[in-house]
Amino acid sequence: MPAPCRFFQIGTCRAGSSCRFTHDRTARAVSQEPCKFFAAGYCAHGEHCAFRHGARDASARLHPAAPPSSATPLSSPASSSSDTPLSFLARPSSATPVPPASPPSPRTTLSPAKALSPATTLAASATSLSAAEAPSASATARAPASAALSARASSSPSAAAAAPASAHAPRKPFVLSQQSGFSAAVRGEPAEDAATWITPTDEELRASRGECCAICLEPVVQRNSCFGLLDGCSHAFCLACIRQWRETYAKRPDVARSCPVCRTPSHFVIPSSFVVSDSRKRDLIRGYQKRLRAIPCRHFAFGDGQCPFGNSCFYAHTDRMGRQIHQQPRQAYGAQGSTSLVTYKLSEFLFPNEDAVRLEAIPLAEE
Amino acid sequence: MVSSRLLKEYRELQNSKRDPEIGLQLVDESDIFVWKADLQGPSGTPYEGGTFELSLKCPKNYPLVPPKVTFVTQIFHPNVLFKTGEICLDILKPDAWTPAWTLMSVCRAVTALLSHPEADSPLNCDCGNLIRNGDMRGYKSMARMYTLLHAAQKLPS
Numbered sequence: 001m002p003a004p005c006r007f008f009q010i011g012t013c014r015a016g017s018s019c020r021f022t023h024d025r026t027a028r029a030v031s032q033e034p035c036k037f038f039a040a041g042y043c044a045h046g047e048h049c050a051f052r053h054g055a056r057d058a059s060a061r062l063h064p065a066a067p068p069s070s071a072t073p074l075s076s077p078a079s080s081s082s083d084t085p086l087s088f089l090a091r092p093s094s095a096t097p098v099p100p101a102s103p104p105s106p107r108t109t110l111s112p113a114k115a116l117s118p119a120t121t122l123a124a125s126a127t128s129l130s131a132a133e134a135p136s137a138s139a140t141a142r143a144p145a146s147a148a149l150s151a152r153a154s155s156s157p158s159a160a161a162a163a164p165a166s167a168h169a170p171r172k173p174f175v176l177s178q179q180s181g182f183s184a185a186v187r188g189e190p191a192e193d194a195a196t197w198i199t200p201t202d203e204e205l206r207a208s209r210g211e212c213c214a215i216c217l218e219p220v221v222q223r224n225s226c227f228g229l230l231d232g233c234s235h236a237f238c239l240a241c242i243r244q245w246r247e248t249y250a251k252r253p254d255v256a257r258s259c260p261v262c263r264t265p266s267h268f269v270i271p272s273s274f275v276v277s278d279s280r281k282r283d284l285i286r287g288y289q290k291r292l293r294a295i296p297c298r299h300f301a302f303g304d305g306q307c308p309f310g311n312s313c314f315y316a317h318t319d320r321m322g323r324q325i326h327q328q329p330r331q332a333y334g335a336q337g338s339t340s341l342v343t344y345k346l347s348e349f350l351f352p353n354e355d356a357v358r359l360e361a362i363p364l365a366e367e
Numbered sequence: 368m369v370s371s372r373l374l375k376e377y378r379e380l381q382n383s384k385r386d387p388e389i390g391l392q393l394v395d396e397s398d399i400f401v402w403k404a405d406l407q408g409p410s411g412t413p414y415e416g417g418t419f420e421l422s423l424k425c426p427k428n429y430p431l432v433p434p435k436v437t438f439v440t441q442i443f444h445p446n447v448l449f450k451t452g453e454i455c456l457d458i459l460k461p462d463a464w465t466p467a468w469t470l471m472s473v474c475r476a477v478t479a480l481l482s483h484p485e486a487d488s489p490l491n492c493d494c495g496n497l498i499r500n501g502d503m504r505g506y507k508s509m510a511r512m513y514t515l516l517h518a519a520q521k522l523p524s
Binding site: 260 | 371372375376379430431461462463464465466467469
């Protein structure tokens, strides 16, 4: 039996019925191998992950004193069973282990490195959970979202230093993930859930439950799929449905990029696990774009390819060392008035016969 | 997605009160892709009193593409091809269709088309010319005649 398709699990498989992996929702967790993202604090696949998520309270935890380099989860027999699902363990970023911070320190730390330094793009914004929120009654309900937030919080040195040294309080430690957004993206972590950048309010969650997709007419939440929101209007669809509709762009350019309900043109679809009101949508879009900027653009391919979106592409245009590249694509005009994008590389002039002289020779910075 | 969407429409149809003016139903309970509708001619038009059968065939990738809708009953209308029953309606064209339309709303749109003939894009040129030349009386009597001939359940004495 083939492994479950992880794109289908999050509602984004483009292969459809020709997918090599199984689209059976009940097929689960074939691998006995533990999920390393889960062990590090947050797995974006959630319960649909193909790798094993150990029991949250015990087996998937790392001991605080665990060596920072260990990527596999170690079961710690000493873990207390009184911990809430929020308690994952810290994976310190620096060589010195950072003790987990204790909840009674209300603080929202923003790393000063706000500018998108390529290697750590996303990780730049380190947001720790406010203590007032964490122990509240709704904390369990929002646990995935909060965990997601904290999983993205990078432990920049300043944030780590700010964490009080009263660290060994075992209850609800913050998650300090080692992975920067960039490297997480390189490792194939999908950027699919809006709960990662804004936390849904109870009202939004309630509204989401009743929302039906205008394409398949099913309630999206009950269908267990993700919402696809449009930037132009407030209508909500299943992510898979609206993507399928917008993929028909080549056949009907006039309507495919507009909302099926109100025909307002939209430029992109924002995946989200809940619907948001207009004012919060701006935050959602900003968070989404920020998340995408951490993912290398497939068209750009670290400078080897060319991206039709040029500098307005949502994805990261960096070289293999993680440096931002601003490249104005040149347009070539054909005799028939057609335009196409071309890029010229110095190497093509220096070594006109050697296609192989490319950046592939340079090892990846991340690995 | 296709059959689940059609099943959903079918279920919704079963649950809601049957609309006597539209009468949308499956032709064969074993085939979800082929539907028919019995439209009542709207009152105040020459089609009043007639029952027009409509055939709706859904392609496999419905609702991303529109269903193929034709009149089975012959009808004299500027936007319906007299021989085949083909309908000229913008929302049934791929470049105006959106998946937010349902089979029910398509039937309503066709009913609306009956009461508002659009003579500027005629499929039935004879009918279109009558209206464009202002001969509403001619159009109405022709349409009335064909309605009585083909669509009326029983001819009025």
